[in-house]
Amino acid sequence: MPEQRREHFRQSRLTHDPDPFKRWLRGGVEDLGKPAVEELLIDWLAPFMTEAEKDRLIAWNLGMSL
Secondary structure, three states: OOHHHHHHHHHHHHHOOHHHHHHHHHHHHHHHOHHHHHHHHHHHHHHHOOHHHHHHHHHHHHOOOO
């Protein structure tokens, strides 16, 4: 994590202002890139999805139709 972002995050926590934290988080997600974000979303959503929903999501991501 770049030092500037780390300092920005620390300052936002000290002031209890959620907006700088949200901007920092959004910037971090953008830095990860689309494939990493998609993988994280699938990992986070997996416990809440049925097997059919998981299969449909994977097929949609691959450009297929089920």
